[in-house]
Amino acid sequence: MKLAMPKAKLAAVLCSVLALALLLGATAVWAYPPLPHAFYGTVTIGGAPAPVGTLISAQVGGVDCGNYTVSVVGQYGNPAELDYLVVQGDIETGATIDFYIDGIKADQTYPFEVGGGPTELDLTSPTPTPTPAPDPPPAETPTPAPDLPPAETPTPAPDLPPAETLTPTPSPLPAGILNPASTPGDGLSVGTWAGIGAAIAVVLGLGFWLVLRRRQI
Numbered sequence: 001m002k003l004a005m006p007k008a009k010l011a012a013v014l015c016s017v018l019a020l021a022l023l024l025g026a027t028a029v030w031a032y033p034p035l036p037h038a039f040y041g042t043v044t045i046g047g048a049p050a051p052v053g054t055l056i057s058a059q060v061g062g063v064d065c066g067n068y069t070v071s072v073v074g075q076y077g078n079p080a081e082l083d084y085l086v087v088q089g090d091i092e093t094g095a096t097i098d099f100y101i102d103g104i105k106a107d108q109t110y111p112f113e114v115g116g117g118p119t120e121l122d123l124t125s126p127t128p129t130p131t132p133a134p135d136p137p138p139a140e141t142p143t144p145a146p147d148l149p150p151a152e153t154p155t156p157a158p159d160l161p162p163a164e165t166l167t168p169t170p171s172p173l174p175a176g177i178l179n180p181a182s183t184p185g186d187g188l189s190v191g192t193w194a195g196i197g198a199a200i201a202v203v204l205g206l207g208f209w210l211v212l213r214r215r216q217i
Helices: 007-030 190-216
Strands: 037-045 055-060 063-069 085-087 096-101 104-111 123-125
Touching: 037 096, 055 085, 096 123, 104 123
Parallel strands: 037 123
Antiparallel strands: 037 085, 055 063, 055 096, 063 085, 096 104
C-alpha cells in the first residue's frame, strides 16, 4: 500500500529545493568577475611607431586594469594570434577607460563593455617632453684672505753731525828762511833778519867767486 504525500508538504519541499538552487546559482554568478574587454590596434608616439618594449596600460578611475608590452614595432595585440590588451576588473559597463603609452596619457578613451571586443583602437600620444636637467648648484664664493697688516715703515737713522773741517797747522819754517808770505812788519825779530842778510851775502859772494874762477880758466 503506497502512502500518498500531502500536497502541501510536497509544495514546501519543492519551494525549498528551488530556493536552494537559486541561492547556489547566485553564489556562482558572484564568484566570477565580469567578462573582460579586449583591445588591439596600432600605437604611435609623436607620429612615429612605438618601439618594441613600449608599455601600454589601461586605467579606470585611476586604477590599473590591464597592461600590454609591445612586441611588434607600432602595434599592440594581434587578432590572428588571439593576443590582446585585456581590460578587466570590477568595472561598471560604460565606465571610461583611459589608455597610457609609457606613462603618457593617450589621446583616445573608450567605454568599458562587459565581454566587449575584440575592439580595434589605434592609440596615439604626443612626444614626451624631456625632463630639464637640474640647475647646477651656485658656485661657491671664495672666502677672501684676511688683510695683511701694513708693512712697518723703517725709522730713518738720525742725521750724523757734519764732519769737522780741520784747519791745517802751518809747519814752522827753519830758522833763517824767510816766509814769502810774511813781510818785515809781520813781527820777525832783528836776529832773524840779520841771519837772512848774512845768508844772502854768502850766496852773492859765492857767485862772484865762481864768476872770477871761470875767467881765470
